[in-house]
Amino acid sequence: METARLKQLGLEVRDEGKGLEATLVLAEPLDNPTGHWKVERVIFRVEGERLVPSGPAEVVGLRPITLGAVKEAREVEAEVVAAFNEHLFHVQRRSAELVALGLDARVAPESLVLSTQVSEQGLTLTLVADRQGHFQVASAVRDGQPLPLPQARTFELSEFRERGALVGYLAALFGEQGRAVAAQAAGEGLIGFSEVVRAFGEGALVPPRSGLELLVLLEVEGKPYRFAAARVAGRTFRGLLAGAQGKVWAERFELDDFPGVVPLVADLLKVPTGAVKLIGAPQEAG
Structure with missing residues (x-):
């Protein structure tokens, strides 16, 4: 039943024993602005009533798609495109904010993940932004020694x-x-x-x-x-x-x-x- 429903949405479905995986072939590929290549297929993990983007790297972490909100492939693609463009907007906006703070804005070419590094008096922190533009501490080192991280909580950089x-x-x-x-x-x-x-x-x-x-x-x-x-x-x-x-x-x-x-x-x-x-x-x- 679930497989048939996914196929009706125009998705390619396969089950490798770890749950269903669905693939959407995009009618209009996504442009990777840093790597200068295109994303032609999006892979989803099927989690209950949600399609969770899981590949390639450019789309991992984009907001999930609720199955009840889409009826055909073009609607699934529209959701992906909207979430991807929203992410690019956050990358541009947060990059400008980092530069204004005197920090480097680093965008990984394959994943398009934005990060920066803050160093002060022997403490070096790596900050990473999620697809919605919220930052959290991804790693912390003091005088060359790794530190345990606080509970994963994001913060608003613009504050x-x-x-x-x-x-x-x-x-x-x-x-x-x-x-x-x-x-x-x-x-x-x-x-x-x-x-x-x-x-x-x-x-x-x-x-x-x-x-x-x-x-x-x-x-x-x-x-x-x-x-x-x-x-x-x-x-x-x-x-x-x-x-x-x-x-x-x-x-x-x-x-x-x-x-x-x-x-x-x-x-x-x-x-x-x-x-x-x-x-x-x-x-x-x-």
């Missing part, structure tokens, strides 16, 4: 207007900001906000387009946590709470609605506010 904000967010995932605090304990550049207020006064303003990053170190029931925030635009920030096991929480928030670091952490970790201890920035000697 980071400056390279420093992106680096701060990524570093917090791997505990690098805690290491930076220890390294800077001798006064190598870490600044407490109390020092800023003391120097410039409470009337000082942050210009609308300038970047702003914040780091708060905490301890909750003997366990270390890091809260980092980076300004997205205006009064909108991107916040991150991370612990020894990686990211706990990450969301945008409006400055006017932010409850404060301690109440937020207490609510997220389901502990009393008294259990959340702030670890002050190191003070200058003398």
Whole structure:
């Protein structure tokens, strides 16, 4: 029944013992803009009511096609073309955003997968975008040693207007900001906000387009946590709470609605506010 239904859609079907595989011969081949060749056939894995693109490399990861939404081969092809063009749009858009952040945009010729590498103070991260344009950390190395990755979670690149904000967010995932605090304990550049207020006064303003990053170190029931925030635009920030096991929480928030670091952490970790201890920035000697 399932095989007959797929054949009615104009697909070539075969079963090699690992489930059904369906192939669509495209009436108008897809252009690979980096490899300068064409994709003439698309292979799908059949998963229940979905056709999941599985080959060639250019289409792996494109959004699945729901069988109930298509009635003939041309509709299947239209879905593939739309998803492929959407991916190319994301590659172009995200490549421009990476370049604006001072990062290299690398597109693999065969798979058309977009990636980049971020290196900062011995930490090297490889970021890879999925077909919908969302990034995640694909590999992490510190001083030549591979690091375990946080749970697979994607992030929106456009939320980071400056390279420093992106680096701060990524570093917090791997505990690098805690290491930076220890390294800077001798006064190598870490600044407490109390020092800023003391120097410039409470009337000082942050210009609308300038970047702003914040780091708060905490301890909750003997366990270390890091809260980092980076300004997205205006009064909108991107916040991150991370612990020894990686990211706990990450969301945008409006400055006017932010409850404060301690109440937020207490609510997220389901502990009393008294259990959340702030670890002050190191003070200058003398």
